[in-house]
Amino acid sequence: MKAAVCALCGKRFALDDGGGSVRFSDYEPPPDGSRAWGHLWFCVTHLSSAERRSDLPTAAALEELRKRYWVSWIRGWLR
Numbered sequence: 501m502k503a504a505v506c507a508l509c510g511k512r513f514a515l516d517d518g519g520g521s522v523r524f525s526d527y528e529p530p531p532d533g534s535r536a537w538g539h540l541w542f543c544v545t546h547l548s549s550a551e552r553r554s555d556l557p558t559a560a561a562l563e564e565l566r567k568r569y570w571v572s573w574i575r576g577w578l579r
């Protein structure tokens with residue numbers, strides 16, 4: 501079973517349960533196959549909001565998402 505961690509709330513989720521990755525406007529494929537910047541995982545709760553901001557660069561999109569879902573974000577930090 502594949503799992504990922506939501507970039508916003510820090511929740512660990514199984515990919516079978518929904519959720520997925522979003523490429524933001526500054527996404528660049530990694531030349532060496534390492535983890536790419538601009539490519540983040542989101543749980544099913546936050547995926548659609550993240551997708552709506554995929555035309556933004558990663559930092560700007562995350563800032564907007566954290567403002568909107570600050571409760572989830574802080575819970576992720578406290579976990």
Ligand SMILES: [Zn+2]
Binds near residue numbers: 508542543544
């Ligand atoms: Zn989440």
